[in-house]
Amino acid sequence: MSKELLIKNGMIVTGDKRGTVIQKGYVWVNGSRITEVSEGEAKFTADTVIDAAGCIVIPGLITAHTHLYGILLRGASLNIKPPTDFAQVLQRVWWPVDEALTQEDAYASALSAGADMLRNGSTLFADTYSGPNSIEGSLNEIARGTKEVGIRGILAFEMTERNNADEANRGFQEGIKFIKSCKKDDLVSGMISLHASFTVGDEIVTRAVEEARQLDVPITVHTSEGLVDLYHNLEATGERTVERLDRLDVLGPKTVLAHCVHVNDHELDLISKRRASVAHNPMSNMLNAVGVAPVPAMLSKGITVGLGNDGWIYDPFENMRCALTIHRLASRNPSIIGPEEIFKMATIEGAHCYGLGTELGSIEKRKLADIVILDGTRVPTPLTPDSIVGHLVNTFGGRDVRDVVVDGRVVVKDRLLTQTSDLHVSETSIKSARELWSRLQQHER
Ligand SMILES: [Zn+2]
Secondary structure (H helix, E strand, C coil), rough: CEEEEEEEHHHEEEECCCCCCCEEEEEEEEEEEEEEECCCCCCCCCCEEEECCCCEEECECCCCCEEEHHHHHCCCCCCCCCCCCCCCCCHHHHHHHHHHHHHHHHHHHHHHHHHHHHHHHHHEEEEEEECCCCCCCCHHHHHHHHHCCCCCCEEEEECCCCHHHHHHHHHHHHHHHHHHHHHCCCCCCCCCEEEEECCCCCCHHHHHHHHHHHHHHEEEEECCCHHHHHHHHHHHHCCHHHHHHHHHCCCCCCCCEEEEECHHHHHHHHHHEEEEEEECCCCHHHHCCCCCCCCHHHHHCCEEEEEEECCCCCCHHHHHHHHHHHHHHHHCCCCCHHHHHHHHHHHHHHHHHCCCCCCCCCCCCCCCCCEEEEEEECCCCCCCCHHHHHHHCCCCHHHEHHHHHEEEEEEEEECCEEECHHHHHHHHHHHHHHHHHHHHHHCCC
């Protein structure tokens, strides 16, 4: 018999289509699925009971785009000439790091970034890994770290021809092998990832699309994150980035375009028409000074927009808050976007990006039980069903996450990991980061 879990006495923000909030109720979970969501007192007890009195119960937050290995760069002092544009950020920071990555780093960063996201309320991430000198087997190592902490992950090897075609081909093979190997896994699955339009030729793009469609998995690509992508495409083909991707049949319902900062109205119309989606990464866009993605225009055209961290700040609440403020600042219109839209981006819309809207993204009967319980005792004003979504975006933070359930299993309890130890995670991560930094310094010399 599968295990039962009862979460009782909490305010439940279901995130369903009607935006239902239950002032005081319970969520019943049988095995990995939610079997009942209701108001009032539960009549029976379960194998595991979480008393959520004074707490807010929300759907697990979804990180629609990340790079787990970014966590190993926290605090690294890279001895480089300061970049003055996005192309230089890639050339001086990310690409040397990619080249220095090892299988151990892939594992350690999955463990550490996975734990960081989980403890901050994210229960699913979509990662793309890029390590030209650690291709074969890297996805298994990332899956190992992901499963050890108990978070859900969609994993991919990022194909690029920036060095040579062989590198892209090996990345492609690694991705396909991994996708086939984890078809029935509960926590991890695979997808196809292309680095960016300006680093992949037509042939590899076409092969990637065909394979993604055949395997029925998502395909993701960084899209006009910086002007370098747009200018390269205009110069090489006369097409804007999304126009080129459309010509190559990349756009479809399981296509996730990361960033889309430099896209015009015609490109947005193409994304909308093909029912592709966008992973918005506002904090990363600010960090790299690339510009502001036209998210309000995307939403008005009915484009699905999820929220990512792009390998920088893994707390989804910080990313939500930034998504709320960046568009208000850019438009100088304090009503351009509101907490309801932002909360949806971090939950159900993130699930829709990857074709998982019927399985994840809300607390509803028959869906998979990915649930976050927030301690509401530090909130300085009344928490009511009317104000709660505003509070989730304006007031709460990762520090308020008390318990986390993924696939019906309690993976964070009283702020601590249950599937592995927090100490093991930090020790593994620190060792890996120390060695990575040392390799990077040797490279600089
Ligand atoms: Zn990215």
